[in-house]
Amino acid sequence: xxxxxxxxxxxxxxxxxxxxxxxxxxxxxxxxxxxxxxxxxxxxxxxxxxxxxxxxxxxxxxxxxxxxxxxxxxxxxxxxxxxxxxxxxxxxxxxxxxxxxxxxxxxxxxxxxxxxxxxxxxxxxxxxxxxxxxxxxxxxxxxxxxxxxxxxxxxxxxxxxxxxxxxxxxxxxxxxxxxxxxxxxxxxxxxxxxxxxxxxxxxxxxxxxxxxxxxxxxxxxxxxxxxxxxxxxxxxxxxxxxxxxxxxxxxxxxxxxxxxxxxxxxxxxxxxxxxxxxxxxxxxxxxxxxxxxxxxxxxxxxxxxxxxxxxxxxxxxxxxxxxxxxxxxxxxx
Ligand SMILES: [Fe+2]
Numbered sequence: 001x002x003x004x005x006x007x008x009x010x011x012x013x014x015x016x017x018x019x020x021x022x023x024x025x026x027x028x029x030x031x032x033x034x035x036x037x038x039x040x041x042x043x044x045x046x047x048x049x050x051x052x053x054x055x056x057x058x059x060x061x062x063x064x065x066x067x068x069x070x071x072x073x074x075x076x077x078x079x080x081x082x083x084x085x086x087x088x089x090x091x092x093x094x095x096x097x098x099x100x101x102x103x104x105x106x107x108x109x110x111x112x113x114x115x116x117x118x119x120x121x122x123x124x125x126x127x128x129x130x131x132x133x134x135x136x137x138x139x140x141x142x143x144x145x146x147x148x149x150x151x152x153x154x155x156x157x158x159x160x161x162x163x164x165x166x167x168x169x170x171x172x173x174x175x176x177x178x179x180x181x182x183x184x185x186x187x188x189x190x191x192x193x194x195x196x197x198x199x200x201x202x203x204x205x206x207x208x209x210x211x212x213x214x215x216x217x218x219x220x221x222x223x224x225x226x227x228x229x230x231x232x233x234x235x236x237x238x239x240x241x242x243x244x245x246x247x248x249x250x251x252x253x254x255x256x257x258x259x260x261x262x263x264x265x266x267x268x269x270x271x272x273x274x275x276x277x278x279x280x281x282x283x284x285x286x287x288x289x290x291x292x293x294x295x296x297x298x299x300x301x302x303x304x305x306x307x308x309x310x311x312x313x314x315x316x317x318x319x320x321x322x323x324x325x326x327x328x329x330x331x332x333x
Contacts, residue, residue, distance in 0.1 A: 144314050160279055164269050236262065
């Protein structure tokens with residue numbers, strides 16, 4: 001059996017659909033026999049792969065963990081990476097539950113206003129679209145790859161996952177903007193920790209963080225450790241530190257020069273030409289590279305529907321900028 005990847009994904013200029021014969025257990029066995037194949041396909045597709053028909057994972061979650069292991073040294077245990085335990089699978093702690101249902105109970109994002117962009121499609125571009133982030137950038141070293149599996153997706157045309165490609169967006173940056181960001185560092189904060197732009201705008205005083213919870217610096221331009229490609233690496237309202245950041249050594253706060261620059265970069269990064277919108281079908285598995293993509297969730301009707309997705313993250317090859325660093329999120333004795 002062989003692994004083939006065909007790109008790009010519909011409506012986008014990056015990403016690929018992976019075809020492997022059989023159901024999830026055959027897919028995982030094939031990937032394990034040729035452990036370099038899927039990571040190579042992921043790099044070739046500039047950071048996004050879709051595998052469909054993986055429905056057997058719902059009853060056999062270990063298949064998702066085994067597949068995750070082919071992407072790197074460490075499949076993270078969510079009990080030890082600043083995650084609220086109500087969002088962790090009770091038997092498989094490498095699985096994060098993303099759901100509006102109990103015990104997670106996370107409401108879907110708001111619908112953008114207006115709901116459609118001028119081109120008639122759902123909006124991608126910030127700030128019309130909000131919620132863009134790369135997973136867990138508030139940790140150093142940050143995770144590499146996320147795998148996201150649809151146990152019960154929202155109904156068609158809602159609850160999509162949007163991706164913007166930082167490699168393509170970086171290559172298309174106007175020279176003046178590129179010169180500004182090349183050596184810049186962002187200051188990333190955990191969502192819900194009280195350091196968001198909303199909190200800063202409301203004048204709320206942030207609580208003190210323990211050392212292991214502190215906001216973390218990340219380069220705004222990362223060099224991919226596998227391909228050498230440079231890409232934008234940045235979040236926005238909910239996952240940057242809007243009290244001391246969003247950028248290091250720039251005027252801080254929600255009205256400062258740093259805020260203006262962030263708004264300019266995010267609007268560029270999330271332009272339609274750099275984006276893909278995934279419409280979920282039960283059994284879909286998406287694999288994305290957090291080192292070079294940002295993503296955002298979209299609205300679904302959480303009053304009428306229960307959505308359940310499973311995520312794993314893989315950690316271990318963040319690149320030379322993080323060489324030899326201890327994990328920032330582990331409390332020191
Ligand atoms: Fe995410």
